[in-house]
Amino acid sequence: MKYFQFLKEKAKGYSLTELFRLEFESLFFGIFGLVPTTFGVILRGLICKVFFRSSKGFIWLQPNVVLVHSDRITVGSNFAVNSGSYINGIGGIEIGSYVLIGSNVTISSGQHPIEGRFPPVFARKTIPKKIVIGDDVWIGAGAVIMPGITIAKGTVIGANSIVTKDTQEYAVMVGAPARKIRSRSDI
Numbered sequence: 047m048k049y050f051q052f053l054k055e056k057a058k059g060y061s062l063t064e065l066f067r068l069e070f071e072s073l074f075f076g077i078f079g080l081v082p083t084t085f086g087v088i089l090r091g092l093i094c095k096v097f098f099r100s101s102k103g104f105i106w107l108q109p110n111v112v113l114v115h116s117d118r119i120t121v122g123s124n125f126a127v128n129s130g131s132y133i134n135g136i137g138g139i140e141i142g143s144y145v146l147i148g149s150n151v152t153i154s155s156g157q158h159p160i161e162g163r164f165p166p167v168f169a170r171k172t173i174p175k176k177i178v179i180g181d182d183v184w185i186g187a188g189a190v191i192m193p194g195i196t197i198a199k200g201t202v203i204g205a206n207s208i209v210t211k212d213t214q215e216y217a218v219m220v221g222a223p224a225r226k227i228r229s230r231s232d233i
C-alpha cells in the first residue's frame with residue numbers, strides 16, 4: 047500500500063499521457079538497450095528519433111544507456127554515447143552536433159531542494175535545471191555534469207571529472223570539481 051502512495055506522490059504534476067510516455071520510454075530503452083551488435087545501435091538510434099524532442103543526424107548509443115524524459119532532450123547531428131551512461135532530461139537538455147559521451151557519464155538536469163529539514167529530501171519535488179552542451183564536446187568516462195551547467199563549444203571533460211561550473215569554449219577540464227588545465231590547441 048505504501049508503495050502505491052509513493053507512486054501516487056511521484057506521479058503528481060504529470061498528465062496521464064506523460065506517465066504513459068515515461069513507461070513506454072523505459073520499456074523501449076530497457077529492452078532494446080540490451081541488443082548487441084551494430085543492429086542494436088541502429089535500432090536505438092531510430093528509437094531516439096521517436097522519443098527525443100528533436101535530433102538532426104545519426105545517434106549512436108552503445109548498450110545500457112539509460113535515458114529518462116527524453117522528450118525534453120534535443121540533439122544536433124552526430125551524437126554518440128558509450129555504455130552505462132545516465133541522461134535525465136527532466137529540466138531540459140540541449141545538445142549540439144558532434145558530441146561524444148564516454149561510458150558511465152551522468153547528465154541529470156534536475157536537483158532536489160535541500161534547504162530546511164522537513165519534509166525529507168526524498169519526498170521533495172525535483173527542481174528542473176536545464177543543461178546545455180555545445181558542439182564538438184567530448185565528455186570522458188565517469189564524468190558527472192551537474193544540473194544547470196552549460197558546457198561550451200569544444201570543451202573536453204576529463205575522465206571522472208565533476209563539472210560544477212559553466213565551461214569556456216575549447217577548455218580542457220579535469221578533476222572534482224573540474225578545473226581548466228588548458229585550452230585545446232589550434233594544430
Ligand SMILES: CC(C)(COP(=O)(O)OP(=O)(O)OC[C@H]1O[C@@H](n2cnc3c(N)ncnc32)[C@H](O)[C@@H]1OP(=O)(O)O)[C@@H](O)C(=O)NCCC(=O)NCCS
Pocket residue numbers: 128147148149185186187188202203204205206207218219220221227
Ligand atoms: C582530459 C584529457 C583529454 C587530458 O589529456 P591531456 O591534455 O593529454 O592531459 P595530460 O595527460 O597531459 O595531463 C595534464 C594534467 O592533468 C591531469 N589529468 C589529466 N586527466 C585528468 C583527469 N581525468 N582527472 C584528473 N586529472 C587529470 C594529469 O594528471 C596532469 O596533471 P599534472 O600536470 O599535475 O601531471 C585526458 O586526461 C582524459 O581524461 N581523457 C578522457 C579519457 C576517457 O574518458 N576515455 C574514454 C571515454 S571515450
